Every structure is written in structure tokens, then in C-alpha cells.
Amino acid sequence: MDFLERIINLANKIKQQKDVIDTEEATKNAFVMPFIHNILGYDVFDPTEVKPEFICDIGTKKGEKIDYAIIKDNEIQVLIECKKIGESLNINHASQLFRYFHVTNARISILTNGQVYQFFTDLDAPNKMDEKPFLEFDLLNIEENLIPELKKITKSAFDIDSIINAAGELKYVSQIKKVMAAQLITPEEDFVKFFASRVYDGILTQKVKESFAILTKKATTQFLSDQVNERLKSAISNTAEKADETLEKSNEAHSDSEIVTTEEEREGFYIVKGIIRTVIDPSRISQRDTKSYFGILIDDNNRKPVCRLHLNRSQKYLGIIDADKNEIKHPINSIDDIYQYSEQLKETVSTYL
Incomplete structure (x- = not known):
């Protein structure tokens, strides 16, 4: 377990x-x-x-x-x-x-x-x-x-x-995060003044500040909604690509039936996911095990690889995919060494955003 x-x-x-x-x-x-x-x-x-x-x-x-x-x-x-x-x-x-x-x-x-x-x-x-x-x-x-x-x-x-x-x-x-969540529900005066002073040229009277308190809450709510909609659009645009991969996956199914995902590979996946979820929605992070390596992808798309874990050998490697889609292998002694490459992993993910 x-x-x-x-x-x-x-x-x-x-x-x-x-x-x-x-x-x-x-x-x-x-x-x-x-x-x-x-x-x-x-x-x-x-x-x-x-x-x-x-x-x-x-x-x-x-x-x-x-x-x-x-x-x-x-x-x-x-x-x-x-x-x-x-x-x-x-x-x-x-x-x-x-x-x-x-x-x-x-x-x-x-x-x-x-x-x-x-x-x-x-x-x-x-x-x-x-x-x-x-x-x-x-x-x-x-x-x-x-x-x-x-x-x-x-x-x-x-x-x-x-x-x-x-x-x-x-x-x-x-x-x-807690402060941001509180401001989105009930914006404080300083939070409201921060935005109002950048978009309103007049004097910030008490009446104006009260008005902007409502506007600020509405704007932040709409901003979050827009972010969700953008992610939905991205998901829809990837549907066609995923359909193209379905046939490829089915052809691989027979050989994949012999693959066993180890606990170490699963833990490695959670470490990488914990690192890169700071720059991308965690629901877009997926895994794909193969006979030669354990892959971590964005949107379950072979065209968006993040890294590969080579753990079923005496010398373990973390293979990070660079901007040119080349795999750069880094020797590691244990999966905890993955944390040393946090910035490189985030850089790779940023190329898909």
C-alpha cells in the first residue's frame, strides 16, 4: 500500500x-x-x-x-x-x-x-x-x-x-492564499484603494470608495470566472488532439498490459505534480507508464511531455524535456532528489501555457 x-x-x-x-x-x-x-x-x-x-x-x-x-x-x-x-x-x-x-x-x-x-x-x-x-x-x-x-x-x-x-x-x-480568499469575499479598504487609484483619476471620497468596494468584488469574481473559462476552452481545443491519440493508445494496449507501475513511480509522480501544480491546474497533469520509463504529461498528451522517471535500474534518472523536446537526463539517488530540479520542471511546463 x-x-x-x-x-x-x-x-x-x-x-x-x-x-x-x-x-x-x-x-x-x-x-x-x-x-x-x-x-x-x-x-x-x-x-x-x-x-x-x-x-x-x-x-x-x-x-x-x-x-x-x-x-x-x-x-x-x-x-x-x-x-x-x-x-x-x-x-x-x-x-x-x-x-x-x-x-x-x-x-x-x-x-x-x-x-x-x-x-x-x-x-x-x-x-x-x-x-x-x-x-x-x-x-x-x-x-x-x-x-x-x-x-x-x-x-x-x-x-x-x-x-x-x-x-x-x-x-x-x-x-x-488565506488573505486573498478573504479579500475576494469582503475586500478591505486598502485592497479597494489599490485598484481604484489605478483606474480612477478623481478624488477617492468615501462615496467613491464604497462604490469601488462593490466594483472590486465584482471584478475579482469575473476575473476568476474568466480564468475558468479559458481553461475550459483549452480543454476543448485539446479534445481533437486526444482523439488522434486514442488509436495510438489502443495499439500500445497489448504491450502495456505487461507494465507494472511501482510505488516509487507513483510517489515520484506526486512529487512532480506537487512541484508543477504551482504553475498549472493540477487536473491537467497526467501520467503514462511504459516499459522503458514512467512519463508525466500535460493534458494526457504525448506532445506535451514534462519529464520521464527512469527508476527501474541501478542508476536512477530524472529525464526533463527541454523546449526543443529533447530529454535531458539527470542522475538521482532517490525520488526526493527530484526537488532539486523544481525550477527546470516549472520551466518545461511554462512552454505549454
Whole structure:
């Protein structure tokens, strides 16, 4: 079972059982321990890996416990504080995480209610836990672009430097998206003035600003609608090309029946998808496995290749397609090395936009 399938299985369990879970302890047993064990890959029954009810006396605070401490390389790497399923998460729930964060070696802390997992580190000040998470993962609202980021925190891939390097971008992109979403619903005065001052030559009186508040909301709504329509037009224009490929695919069907897509290839696909979805609609990203390589395409179109994964050999390669449709092979040691070529992958995708 691959990483995504394990996530989906736990999500389905939460959907089925969350209404009958009414305590924090039941939440930990039913949802949090399976997350630690099956998703993050740490043995919850091995105290050298997962220490429940972790005690770390601080000054006059004696006997306080954190729900779980995750240990790797004989060092505490992750602290986890749990709340009951359905309970909203806020910074007030993380008081013990704040206290323990600066007296242990942990650089990652997690606040969860079994469904939503908020991941914190110390981007704002060294050795002091941030007040805002760099990653928030909701098992009942899975965002595919976050799956590669969650995978970095698993036991097999855990690399604190890699996690911290990615955390800054994750944190601020997430916060910017939330701000943008709020402005589209209820534009603030500064947001309205920004646009009004660029299209209106008169004085921005209170009446004018009130008028532009309505116009700004209408304009942003229409802009998003136009973007959707453009993508629909693109999809329609590609229909003819896909029809031409149908015959080609059917001719390949017999030989493809012998192809087995490996878990590593699937994980590689999700890594590439997570990278390039920042520049293209993720619904346009597709995969096609062959006997000699695993291909990643745009619009499921052979004429729009992004890269090829050559993983079924002793020396693995990431083959990136350049603007002239030539494949440039880059040797990699593991699929995590794909992140090193993020910009090249995005450049390739940009040629199809």
C-alpha cells in the first residue's frame, strides 16, 4: 500500500467513526496513533521511537505531559499535542508545545484533533515555536500538493534541514492564499484603494470608495470566472488532439498490459505534480507508464511531455524535456532528489501555457 492509499484509508476511517468518538483519549487511540504509525511510519509500540505521555519538567512546572514525543537517532525530533476530534485548533491549545519546544532538541511540533494536523517550527525566532503553522493538513480535505511535504516528515524521509528549508515557503504561501480568499469575499479598504487609484483619476471620497468596494468584488469574481473559462476552452481545443491519440493508445494496449507501475513511480509522480501544480491546474497533469520509463504529461498528451522517471535500474534518472523536446537526463539517488530540479520542471511546463 503506497503513501497516498494509507492516507485515504485513515481518512475513510475518520469519516466512519468521528461521530462516535467523544473524548481526547479515544481520539488518540482511534486516529492519532494510526497517523503516527501508518502515515509517519513510527512504531507506536516501541518506546525508543514513540514516547507517550512525555514528561519534561520546566522550572516550577513539574509533571506536565506532552501527548507524544517522536524519537529518531536517539534525539527527540517531534512533539505532538492532541485534542478531541471536532474541537477547533488554536494557539491557546499549544501552550505546552511552546514550553517544551525550547527545552528539547525538537524542531517540529504538531497540534492535532485527529483530523487536522498543524505543523510548527521556529522560523520567526530561533528555538522558539512560531505562533502560526507552516503546514496544515486536513485528512477530510486532502490537498494533493501537500502530500510530498507531509512525506518529508515520515521516518524514512525525515531530514530536518529539508523540512525547515521548505517550511518558510509553505507557511507564507498558505497565509497569502488565506488573505486573498478573504479579500475576494469582503475586500478591505486598502485592497479597494489599490485598484481604484489605478483606474480612477478623481478624488477617492468615501462615496467613491464604497462604490469601488462593490466594483472590486465584482471584478475579482469575473476575473476568476474568466480564468475558468479559458481553461475550459483549452480543454476543448485539446479534445481533437486526444482523439488522434486514442488509436495510438489502443495499439500500445497489448504491450502495456505487461507494465507494472511501482510505488516509487507513483510517489515520484506526486512529487512532480506537487512541484508543477504551482504553475498549472493540477487536473491537467497526467501520467503514462511504459516499459522503458514512467512519463508525466500535460493534458494526457504525448506532445506535451514534462519529464520521464527512469527508476527501474541501478542508476536512477530524472529525464526533463527541454523546449526543443529533447530529454535531458539527470542522475538521482532517490525520488526526493527530484526537488532539486523544481525550477527546470516549472520551466518545461511554462512552454505549454
